[in-house]
């Protein structure tokens with residue numbers, strides 16, 4: 001059943017009254033090119049609030065990864081600024097953690113060792129780091145696998161360890177760059193449900209890149225829509241539902257309408273980048289259909 005417009009309005013009023021955690025102001029990114037330079041991101045502006053779940057969508061090559069990597073401090077902005085809890089970003093920091101698409105666990109460390117890694121780097125004593133790491137593993141349902149090595153785990157389990165490892169340093173923002181796109185549709189749907197469950201229990205703001213518009217509509221509070229050539233914001237869309245995922249289904253007419261609007265935006269702004277055709281946006285199954 002759709003949430004009433006008044007309920008949705010009240011929810012977004014509450015969300016926007018929360019402390020801004022991520023402020024992106026006039027962000028530009030240029031890179032050297034044959035004929036001078038190429039603008040990848042142009043004047044990107046948005047604000048994300050505490051405990052918000054923001055999805056970022058846009059056609060291939062529009063600069064989604066560049067945006068999230070610049071927020072992470074892995075790339076330098078060419079102009080503008082990024083503030084996390086009011087502080088300017090000048091490089092990577094413990095207030096932001098990233099989960100990538102590929103499996104990035106350290107293969108020579110156990111699951112527990114992987115989750116302890118950031119805690120040890122932050123000089124936590126070994127026993128305290130192990131105790132905390134076990135709590136994070138418990139949160140993602142993998143405490144029984146603490147002593148296993150990554151190669152013995154399924155793709156979904158590896159990403160749950162990666163999420164636990166990222167959250168263990170207690171970041172303000174969890175940055176996720178297409179974290180589930182290498183997973184099959186069923187596992188992906190389960191991971192979406194896990195992620196929302198975890199996010200509800202902890203104080204973290206999520207910025208989540210996806211190619212999959214269904215995934216964005218099922219997961220997000222708001223969806224940042226980018227276009228290509230150069231990457232610019234075309235909309236910051238509020239998803240008209242009470243909360244992400246649980247109970248959301250694309251049978252809900254309001255969500256269906258949001259999805260259609262998103263598809264319209266993406267198709268209208270799909271373009272040719274550097275004379276190469278752009279890969280079409282992929283849609284996968286809905287959480288409601290797949291989760292057991």
Ligand SMILES: Nc1ncnc2c1ncn2[C@@H]1O[C@H](COP(=O)(O)OP(=O)(O)OP(=O)(O)O)[C@@H](O)[C@H]1O
Nearest residue numbers: 031032040058059060061062063064065066067273
């Ligand atoms: N350091 C760089 N030097 C040159 N070009 C770059 C650099 N970083 C990114 N690009 C180009 O900028 C564009 C945007 O790349 P980016 O990976 O951010 O897009 P994306 O929206 O994440 O793409 P996809 O959806 O395909 O993953 C691409 O055309 C890419 O080739």
